[in-house]
Amino acid sequence: MILSLRFRSLSLILLVITTCAISNAQVKPGRDPNQPIDEEYTRKIREYTTAPYFNSPLTDYLPASPNVPTPKAVLGDVSGAPGKLPYAEEVYRYMRMLERATPRVKVYSIGTTEEGREMIAVAVASEKLLAKLDENRARLTKLADPRTINMDDAEADKLVAASFPIYYITGTIHSVETGAPTALMELAYRLAVDDSAYIKNIRDNVVTLITPVVEVDGRNRMVDIYNWHLAHPNENWPSLVYWGHYVAHDNNRDAIGLSLKLTRNVLNTYLTWKPQVLHDLHESVPYLYDNTIGDGPYNAWVDPILTDEWQMIGWNNVSEMTKFGMPGVFAHGNFDTWSPGYLMFIAATHNGISRLYETFGNGGADTLERTLAPSEYQRTWYRQNPPLPKAKWSQRNNNNYEETALLISLTYLGNNSKLFLKNFYLKGKRSIEKPKNEGPAAYVLPGDELRAGNQAELLRTLQAQGVEINRATAPFTVVVKAKKSEPAADRSPSPTRGSAAATASPTPSPSPSPSATPATRQFPAGSYIVRMDQPYSRIADALLDYQYWAPNDPQQAIYDDTAWTMGELANVEVVRITDPKVLGAAMERVSSEVRSPSGINSSGPVYLVNHNADNSLVTLRYRLKNVEMEAAEEPFEAAGHKFNRGSFIIRKASEGDLKSVSDELGIKVYGVADAPSVKTHPVRVARVALMHTWLSTQDEGWYRLGLDQLQVPFAYINTQDAAKDANLRSKYDVILLAPVGRGSAAIINGQPMYGNPIPWKTTSLTPNIGKIDATDDMRPGLGWSGLENLQKFVREGGVFITVDDTTDLAVNYGFTPGVSVTPSTRLRAVGDILRMRTVDSTSPIAYGYGDSLAMYCSNGPIFNISNIVGGRGGRGQRDGRGTGRGTPDDPDVPQGRPPAEIPEPPPKTEVWEAAPIPEEQRRNAVGIIPPAQRPRVIVRYADNRDLFVSGLLDGGDEIAQHAAVIDVPSGNGHVILFSTNPFWRGQTKGSYFLLFNAILNFDNLNAGRKLDVK
């Protein structure tokens, strides 16, 4: 009896387990007939869905709850209803109503935005799972760092068996993509309330973590615009010219530079919660593009286990929705998964799974008839059930697709949770095993780096990524790859360079290699070591390594930048070490934020600060704005140290102030008894204006961000201000026009003046816009008066700085005689990094730089220089000899007369130089630019063989050797042209100082200049 009972209970348990396993895999999507539905809500869902096939059995009803409010409690209608776009605060209010009404929802504050708005994460799961969040987190933390369990697979299996996974969803990072917040409100409700087997299975097995609004500042502005549109139904509405405080669409390119608060907040949430998936929601493609599988080339640093996971989850998603009969769901497409800059890539580079949906939206909550382009509706191999050529589309449709797809993915994660948790562990373990598998062993940032401030800044960014940094406590010697053509010393300002190159001594190569012979190198104590035997080695490897995108890669629709090599862009040395000996070097873990050395060696009365192009120097200048500073026009030695051209000499300052600011900024100050006897000029606190257009503010947003981060004050003006102000010089010393991307005609003309005025200003209807800048009508541009005012500004001594496409305005509208642009025909420099050479190191713009610098380039303009107005410049080639007698080196000889004397050919000029003016042209000097007004080339593109640094470069010979940074004197002022972009996505910190130098030396840019004799 007892026996049989025991057997019976055992078999009962077995039966239960089997049923469970089967039911998990086989639960049918659809409502629980025993749970009542919210009749009215369900009716509205059906009413707002424009065709039955735009819905699924998962979302075509809403279960009723006696005590949990539906989204209607906040929206006044159902999620996805026409005309309803909630502000972030309304979304949060609803999530907190859920938290109060059910133990299955918890809301966490995860930080604030640039404008002080809150960001949240909402956890939804069964009460049982939520009660165990902390103990589960302890297990996930161990799985995330397998060193904590001695890489013991059996122990990992036990942890996996006991753990449940976390799926992190982020909504509306792109403010014009509006559907996610209401979809996520309703998703949270469904996950908390629905008793159907399908939803219960998710709730019992997965914690769903939701950040319903990622770009909170931009969301609220978008809702303002939409409400304005509703209030003015027959008028044109403003485009969303500002999304976030600084940037628009590029907020999804910040996972490299980590400049934006939204990136930091999501990253910190990711690092704290250790989710297995980070899924970012977008809407720009009909109807649902599960784009993570994407297309090649894949990012070369992620674990292949991850790319398999992309395929598994993505295809399951497509397959299940296809079975629901929902058209237009597909994967692959042409999104390449190369760049690690996307928000979702926080997971990909930290051993999680990155996911992204592009769904379809109308840029608001209007229901619209949408007509697609053939490329969107045609069937292709990866899109067997394409979207309809024409369909009425609603925000409700969008919400149906988004929720259905997410529920399918959550189910897949829940049903395969042990597999994905084990993979999570394995990816961490394989990251730690990197040195003994694919390598490298470590990256080293030498302790004698010339730009210690920029080095510290780079290391702090890695620390924010969760990367452990170590510091050598004694010198160590390891095998390094000898560089082919670029000795390390090349980056240094000519007079000084540390021991970097000097200590490299070649050793015999173990196997003959045509490219590089290994050498050994000794690194000093204090060198930073980024070990690759740590769980987050992949992000460090991906960011510090070089990229190579083959010009013949089959991927021709390149999605984004092809390079991001952080050391090069920061202008600091980073050495990739494969020699495992590096891991045995004496070192200690850096426990706090990396700081560069600071301090004052002795009391003045004169203080010296070496100019090494560390960005903190500009902060020092502006923080001590009442202290007089001078720049040395030549290098000098003092206090036993070498000082570069441009170094600050401070003759009178409070030592206390100097010490506290330089300590805070990580700057070394040298006190000396006497000022060095070297020519100097004042470094004044320039009054800077950043001028934007009403067409696009994103690229200038990265400039604003850089200036704000470094505490450089500036006036924020727009082209309409410049059009009205004939006296710009009285207010500003420097006006900066960052890239706009629309061409100079658009900058001048603005938007077409048809139809109604388009305001961008704060009103009770639009409380969130008009704060950064405002106008009654966004349409007018710079106009001819603006151009004239800018030219007057320059004539009167102002400095006008243009970059990339805005150089066109300067070059083609008469600001820069002697500079022309050659249209490119073959060049493909697609968001890559190219080598520059300093041409004139005496120019203040080059202060602190060496004779070489890597810069970000995106098919920048190809400049030519001439000494004649309207001259085209170009390669000053000598003509070859003509047809005639003799060998190629012989002169021809006309017959029947004595040979004539051939005049000396003009001297050869380089590509970045202006050709000398032939005597023939000097007779009537109209158009010959006086020597003091001629363009001065400061930096040029390197020779073709040295030009490529990282990314994709094809046809580089078209731009090789051409001028890249030009200072054109004009009247009493200057116009500065950048072909490369010194301020890009918070990544190019090594080139910031070219701009800062122009600002700080605005009234002495001619320093060091040698004029042509004639």
Ligand SMILES: [Zn+2]
């Ligand atoms: Zn998007």
